[in-house]
Amino acid sequence: xxxxxxxxxxxxxxxxxxxxxxxxxxxxxxxxxxxxxxxxxxxxxxxxxxxxxxxxxxxxxxxxxxxxxxxxxxxxxxxxxxxxxxxxxxxxxxxxxxxxxxxxxxxxxxxxxxxxxxxxxxxxxxxxxxxxxxxxxxxxxxxxxxxxxxxxxxxxxxxxxxxxxxxxxxxxxxxxxxxxxxxxxxxxxxxxxxxxxxxxxxxxxxxxxxxxxxxxxxxxxxxxxxxxxxxxxxxxxxxxxxxxxxxxxxxxxxxxxxxxxxxxxxxxxxxxxxxxxxxxxxxxxxx
Numbered sequence: 538x539x540x541x542x543x544x545x546x547x548x549x550x551x552x553x554x555x556x557x558x559x560x561x562x563x564x565x566x567x568x569x570x571x572x573x574x575x576x577x578x579x580x581x582x583x584x585x586x587x588x589x590x591x592x593x594x595x596x597x598x599x600x601x602x603x604x605x606x607x608x609x610x611x612x613x614x615x616x617x618x619x620x621x622x623x624x625x626x627x628x629x630x631x632x633x634x635x636x637x638x639x640x641x642x643x644x645x646x647x648x649x650x651x652x653x654x655x656x657x658x659x660x661x662x663x664x665x666x667x668x669x670x671x672x673x674x675x676x677x678x679x680x681x682x683x684x685x686x687x688x689x690x691x692x693x694x695x696x697x698x699x700x701x702x703x704x705x706x707x708x709x710x711x712x713x714x715x716x717x718x719x720x721x722x723x724x725x726x727x728x729x730x731x732x733x734x735x736x737x738x739x740x741x742x743x744x745x746x747x748x749x750x751x752x753x754x755x756x757x758x759x760x761x762x763x764x765x766x767x768x769x770x771x772x773x774x775x776x777x778x779x780x781x782x783x784x785x786x787x788x789x790x791x792x793x794x795x796x797x798x799x800x801x802x803x804x805x806x807x808x809x810x811x812x813x814x815x816x817x818x819x820x821x822x823x824x
Contacts, residue, residue: 543629544596550621551587554603557618562611569610570594570602571773600629605775609756609768745815748776751824754807760797770806771813780818788821 555563567578567586572593581589590599604626607613748771756768758777765782768775786793788809791800801807808824 540596543625543632544591546628547596547600547625548587548591550625551590551599551603552584554607554618554621555583555586557621558611558613562613565611566606569606597629597633600625609775612756748813749811752809752811752813754801754809755805757798757801757805765797767818769811771811776813776816778813778816778818780821784818784821788823 555566558566563583567573570578570590570593573589577589578586594602604622607618607622613619750771752769752771754767754769755775758766758768760766760782762782764779765785767778767780769778770776782797783793785791785801786797789801789807791797810822810824811818812820
């Protein structure tokens with residue numbers, strides 16, 4: 538399916554999806570579409586927005602954007618929305634896989650063609666193979682010599698090898714009066730005097746990446762008394778991170794005994810300054 542045909546299916550599906558959103562969900566989606574100027578958003582009615590979204594984001598990027606929005610930001614995982622969205626998403630993924638496979642096949646063909654062009658052409662040389670004294674065979678065909686002369690392949694001279702007499706090695710008797718050479722004593726690794734036995738090994742540096750900055754909490758995936766699983770946005774990058782429930786409650790002043798997910802869900806998105814170590818928020822300060 539070409540990009541034009543995919544767009545022809547995506548535009549009416551996107552129109553129906555936007556009609557399924559209520560006013561608060563629609564406004565939240567519009568706030569995330571940062572490429573579209575605010576003046577354009579305010580001047581266009583909901584029915585005109587599918588064309589505007591495709592114009593600013595393109596077909597494939599707008600499909601990926603709505604897929605994330607309706608599964609994390611809003612979210613709308615009900616059948617009314619997902620039955621319109623998922624066939625388009627799956628078709629786009631299938632087309633990308635076909636393109637990637639086609640590129641691999643094309644690259645392999647180009648490599649083989651290049652190898653064939655670079656392979657040196659061997660000049661055809663006629664060599665004579667001797668079968669008997671009266672015939673000579675050529676690699677380009679079997680031909681009999683016109684003059685009937687016998688072609689004799691010279692024999693290499695034989696070289697006689699004479700075995701040298703085996704020398705007998707006589708045992709040497711040790712001199713009892715000679716001094717005994719000192720023997721080298723090997724110490725085990727932990728007994729090496731040049732190295733202290735209790736030397737501490739250097740600590741390995743942590744390989745977890747550290748990220749910091751202003752984040753926006755856009756979704757709560759799960760929570761319990763110990764940890765909370767969040768979806769956050771940091772510099773236009775979506776991240777799934779974990780935070781201790783106690784730190785989250787203290788930062789935003791939530792009540793510890795109520796449903797944390799229910800308290801936060803109605804106030805999203807929430808902004809805060811955070812330090813993220815790997816996939817864990819180690820520090821959080823309300824913006």
